[in-house]
Amino acid sequence: MAVAATTETGARPSWSGRRPSAPAWAGTVPFFAYVGVFLLWPTGIVVVDALKNPNGSWAFSNISELGDPLVRGYFIGSFKLCLLSSVSGAVFGAILAYAVASGNPDGMVRRLYLAISGVLAQFGGVTLAFAFLVLLGPVGLLFHASWYFDFPWGIGLIYTYFQIPLMVLVFLPAIDGLKVQWREASENLGASAWQYWRYVGGPLLAPAFLGTTLLLFANALSAFATIEAWENQIAYIVPQQISTALSSEVGLSNVNVADLLALGMVIMVAIVMTGYALLQRRAARWLR
Amino acid sequence: MAAVTALSETPAAASAGRPSGMQTRRRRRLNVFRYLVFTVFGLFFVLPLLAMARFSLEGAKLGTWSLSAWRQIASFQGIGVPPLLSAIEITLELAAITCVVTLVLLVPTMIWIRLRVQWLARTVEFLCLLPLTIPAIVLVVGLGSIYNRIQHYELSALMLFWVYVILALPYAYRALAAGLNAIDVTTLSEAARSLGASWFTVIVRVIAPNMRQAILNALILTASLVLGEFTIAYLLLYDNLQVELYSISRSTPNAGVIFSTSFAALLFAFVLLLILSYAGRLRRGRG
Numbered sequence: 001m002a003v004a005a006t007t008e009t010g011a012r013p014s015w016s017g018r019r020p021s022a023p024a025w026a027g028t029v030p031f032f033a034y035v036g037v038f039l040l041w042p043t044g045i046v047v048v049d050a051l052k053n054p055n056g057s058w059a060f061s062n063i064s065e066l067g068d069p070l071v072r073g074y075f076i077g078s079f080k081l082c083l084l085s086s087v088s089g090a091v092f093g094a095i096l097a098y099a100v101a102s103g104n105p106d107g108m109v110r111r112l113y114l115a116i117s118g119v120l121a122q123f124g125g126v127t128l129a130f131a132f133l134v135l136l137g138p139v140g141l142l143f144h145a146s147w148y149f150d151f152p153w154g155i156g157l158i159y160t161y162f163q164i165p166l167m168v169l170v171f172l173p174a175i176d177g178l179k180v181q182w183r184e185a186s187e188n189l190g191a192s193a194w195q196y197w198r199y200v201g202g203p204l205l206a207p208a209f210l211g212t213t214l215l216l217f218a219n220a221l222s223a224f225a226t227i228e229a230w231e232n233q234i235a236y237i238v239p240q241q242i243s244t245a246l247s248s249e250v251g252l253s254n255v256n257v258a259d260l261l262a263l264g265m266v267i268m269v270a271i272v273m274t275g276y277a278l279l280q281r282r283a284a285r286w287l288r
Numbered sequence: 289m290a291a292v293t294a295l296s297e298t299p300a301a302a303s304a305g306r307p308s309g310m311q312t313r314r315r316r317r318l319n320v321f322r323y324l325v326f327t328v329f330g331l332f333f334v335l336p337l338l339a340m341a342r343f344s345l346e347g348a349k350l351g352t353w354s355l356s357a358w359r360q361i362a363s364f365q366g367i368g369v370p371p372l373l374s375a376i377e378i379t380l381e382l383a384a385i386t387c388v389v390t391l392v393l394l395v396p397t398m399i400w401i402r403l404r405v406q407w408l409a410r411t412v413e414f415l416c417l418l419p420l421t422i423p424a425i426v427l428v429v430g431l432g433s434i435y436n437r438i439q440h441y442e443l444s445a446l447m448l449f450w451v452y453v454i455l456a457l458p459y460a461y462r463a464l465a466a467g468l469n470a471i472d473v474t475t476l477s478e479a480a481r482s483l484g485a486s487w488f489t490v491i492v493r494v495i496a497p498n499m500r501q502a503i504l505n506a507l508i509l510t511a512s513l514v515l516g517e518f519t520i521a522y523l524l525l526y527d528n529l530q531v532e533l534y535s536i537s538r539s540t541p542n543a544g545v546i547f548s549t550s551f552a553a554l555l556f557a558f559v560l561l562l563i564l565s566y567a568g569r570l571r572r573g574r575g
Binding site for chain 1: 329336340343404405419423424427512516517519522523546550561562564
């Protein structure tokens with residue numbers, strides 16, 4: 001309610017001009033204050049602390065600790081898992097999206113699959129690991145996969161469970177953007193189905209496909225709950241090691257390990273998301 | 289699964305809806321491909337859920353059926369953790385508080401920006417979508433000191449709502465922005481203002497009721513996010529539903545109750561999101 005009250009005081013219509021009032025932007029102060037305290041400040045703390053010594057002086061050389069073989073191992077683990085789950089999620093998701101898109105646009109199947117994808121793309125966390133444990137794990141009902149606890153194959157399979165639906169959701173509009181006329185035109189010119197995909201459809205969809213793959217990559221990068229419930233004894237990826245570092249400050253000497261690892265993740269996500277934004281812009285050129 | 293394949297068998301409708309100039313033979317091949325894909329992916333999506341449902345109904349002896357895991361939800365007491373029911377309660381309360389705070393923070397701000405301070409629109413959009421790119425695990429590292437301070441005043445896990453609002457921002461923002469785009473905010477507010485309404489009345493009694501559907505969407509997305517949140521609660525050492533399930537699974541492996549509770553929570557989220565997609569379809573049908 002405080003927000004509404006503030007906006008009202010800042011709300012004298014400019015054309016009334018009877019007495020000076022708070023500027024219009026004052027109404028947005030609560031929002032900016034909240035976001036500042038709970039989003040920007042914590043992120044700032046991470047960056048600053050990662051670049052400082054425990055005694056408070058600046059130490060940009062801390063960055064080089066990211067090259068430490070042990071630390072690098074976690075980043076390589078993260079990279080492997082994200083690459084596996086984003087590429088397989090993107091490929092299978094694209095196949096499913098094509099199957100959905102080639103049906104009736106108002107059909108039941110499409111609505112059903114979109115609704116399911118909307119739910120499952122959000123369905124990560126502890127529960128997902130439980131579900132796969134009782135399907136494929138040591139007590140699995142379907143079969144007992146010997147590779148269930150192998151990294152990255154077991155956990156990669158679990159990740160595709162939310163990656164494929166996300167791919168369907170994000171990639172479907174791109175496939176819908178392929179105009180029927182383009183297909184007809186290439187058929188009239190005598191192109192085979194393969195030639196159509198090789199020279200027309202494929203190149204048109206490539207930026208959207210790569211962009212969405214990067215989005216899936218970032219999505220897998222920040223996932224933590226599923227892998228923690230899958231295996232909590234061994235740290236394979238950066239988020240797990242951050243969790244370990246937060247609960248026990250042992251590890252690298254005189255460096256705030258959790259902050260440094262978190263900074264490394266921010267850098268990784270920033271690179272991936274920049275690539276995503278650039279590819280989205282490229283994709284939007286044709287598919288609107 | 290049978291339902292999915294049965295529903296998908298509308299080749300005539302499919303081709304009528306999308307005249308693609310393909311020959312009959314190729315269309316038939318495409319349909320075979322589609323049914324195959326729908327079946328395989330349907331199985332992939334359904335089997336883990338079925339396995340979890342089956343496990344939640346497991347009796348004392350392997351292969352028997354029993355409802356005991358479902359009855360235990362109300363009374364289960366793990367080793368060294370608070371009762372399951374209290375974690376469920378806390379999580380539901382958190383969902384409610386987070387929904388209210390998110391709406392109170394976001395709805396007036398977004399309307400106000402449309403009406404009076406458009407030059408801030410891009411900044412607000414950027415800030416709202418930012419949590420998508422900052423992993424929760426990074427946020428939690430920086431939140432440590434802030435939560436230390438909060439814990440001086442209040443120890444309850446309900447204090448998690450402060451950061452859950454941030455996590456919910458992107459989803460709530462997009463839902464609300466879609467709703468705002470669908471109505472003519474300027475005309476509505478000019479009409480109300482020229483009839484003597486205060487800005488408060490414009491926002492709360494004129495524009496907000498016109499975007500009821502968008503507000504409902506934002507509420508549902510926020511609630512389902514809070515129900516599934518694990519990372520932040522776990523690392524800040526609070527007990528919510530997901531953390532509780534995780535601790536139970538560590539102390540009592542394969543306890544039936546974690547599967548029944550997970551499944552119940554999942555069904556709850558499913559129902560919420562189905563309401564969302566159903567309500568969205570109704571709106572499209574009318575408009």
